[in-house]
Amino acid sequence: MxxxxxxxxxxxxxxxxxxxxxxxxxxxxxxxxxxxxxxxxxxxxxxxxxxxxxxxxxxxxxxxxxxxxxxxxxxxxxxxxxxxxxxxxxxxxxxxxxxxxxxxxxxxxxxxxxxxxxxxxxxxxxxxxxxxxxxxxxxxxLPCAGVTAWNAVVETGRVRAGDTVLLLGTGGVSMFALQFAKLHGAQVIIASSSDEKLARAKALGADTLINYRSTPDWELEVLKATGGRGVDMVVEVGGAGTLEKSIKSVRVGGFIAIIGVLAGLGQIDPRPIIGRAVRLQGIFVGSGEMFASMNRALTGAALKxxxxxxxxxxxxxxxxxxxxxxxxxxxxxxxxxx
Ligand SMILES: NC(=O)c1ccc[n+]([C@@H]2O[C@H](COP(=O)([O-])OP(=O)(O)OC[C@H]3O[C@@H](n4cnc5c(N)ncnc54)[C@H](OP(=O)(O)O)[C@@H]3O)[C@@H](O)[C@H]2O)c1
Incomplete structure (x- = not known):
């Protein structure tokens, strides 16, 4: 073969x-x-x-x-x-x-x-x-990006209607996370390098669009968009290159799903994590049970x-x-x- x-x-x-x-x-x-x-x-x-x-x-x-x-x-x-x-x-x-x-x-x-x-x-x-x-x-x-996003947003993040979720980039994990966050009634803020990709994300339901190239201080835009409160959840695919900004973007007591290292490795200052009581949780794809739950949701909502x-x-x-x-x-x- x-x-x-x-x-x-x-x-x-x-x-x-x-x-x-x-x-x-x-x-x-x-x-x-x-x-x-x-x-x-x-x-x-x-x-x-x-x-x-x-x-x-x-x-x-x-x-x-x-x-x-x-x-x-x-x-x-x-x-x-x-x-x-x-x-x-x-x-x-x-x-x-x-x-x-x-x-x-x-x-x-x-x-x-x-x-x-x-x-x-x-x-x-x-x-x-x-x-x-x-x-x-x-x-x-579905097996990697889909299940990872489902685990982050739904199983571990427990997103609820009315929450605000921050997504980084428009790759595989982030696009699934966008669909799952919207399915659960959340608001989505998405940061991308490209205005054209942001327009496509908007067509999929993204509510607030930020170009992280033209707006390097994108965490300030996130705070502005949430009235200074910060988002309830970040689907963190960037790693050390974005994590510091993600911590500044999340609300006090909020949740950051640690998933990827697209923007590189490095060191992180634990003080704002402590001071803002942020919950960071590593996500490693997910189980067969999670995959089955996601498939039921995809089927029920006819999501593609x-x-x-x-x-x-x-x-x-x-x-x-x-x-x-x-x-x-x-x-x-x-x-x-x-
Ligand atoms: N922990 C796990 O179980 C797990 C599972 C799956 C994936 N991952 C990890 O999650 C990350 C994403 O995986 P993927 O397969 O979704 O990747 P992907 O499809 O290759 O996503 C790439 C996109 O991410 C965006 N991006 C790149 N650098 C960025 C930066 N500095 N800030 C914000 N966005 C950036 C870009 O989107 P724009 O052009 O729109 O900016 C790029 O097109 C990877 O690090 C991967 O290893 C981990």
Missing amino acids: NAYELRETIGADGLLLNRERTEPEAGPGEVKIRVRATSLNFRDLLIAGGKYPARQDASLVPLSDGAGEVVAIGAGVSRFQVGERVAGTFFQGWSGGAIPADVSGRALGGTADGMLAEYVVLPEAGVIHSPGHLSFEEAAT PVIGRSFAFEEAKQAYGYQAQGSHFGKVVVTVGS
Whole structure:
């Protein structure tokens, strides 16, 4: 079968299309999936560049996110049937409950083979039905960015109608967070590098738009927009480059979901966190149960993920390059097969 393998951690050039990788077969308790679409996350760029913990052999199949159809089931599989549309869960070892200590041990496209292949075989517990109203491309965007945003905004952030949520950028996590915050009746303030992207975010329901390039002191704009109070929640994907401003943007006693490091690493002064009694919580994607809850919400509201651009399987390297440029809006998808 055709599958990409991360042969070297030198960026997208380290990807090799192996046209003769052995097709996996479903053993007892396993589900064989014909992958129809995958999607990229910032993490996939880090893994390709050797900047994220991943299996270090020359045959790792990249990408955590993919969706397809069940083509075979092993003995004892009870939740799935041939022909059903499914996706894999990001963490293969976190079905529900509290996050396990060894959660990273089986993460698709990192410590375990991922989805950029024609066929994958996963344990039944690591597979989830896709919402019926979504295409394969749309369903492929959910496992990492979707579940992370759902965990941050809904499961851990407990957003309520009338809350104000601050989002940074218009990438995959932020666009899901926008949709989930609006679904729950929150006001959304969004900061982006681009006026054109801000206009697209407005069309998706964003209430207050800030260009963080032309307004470097964007935390002051956030305070102005909230009458000096600050936002109830920040979905923090920037890291050290933005966290200080996020802490200034949040209300006393507010919540910051610590998710990403788009703007780099660094040190942070704990004093304003203490003085303003801010709650910071690391978010690490989410469980299979959270994925199922999100899917119910997507189905109930007929919500569709935001796809910025789609690439063919043979164009996977270009898709990596496009994601790395940061010019995308929402998710970047790579289709698999016809
Ligand atoms: N903890 C977890 O479980 C988890 C899960 C998923 C992702 N993450 C992390 O979350 C971050 C976002 O991931 P993603 O996949 O959504 O990324 P992405 O789709 O690649 O998002 C990139 C976008 O972020 C915005 N951005 C870049 N630098 C920024 C800055 N300095 N300030 C504000 N916005 C900035 C840009 O949007 P504009 O052009 O609109 O400004 C850019 O297009 C990454 O660091 C990723 O590793 C963590």
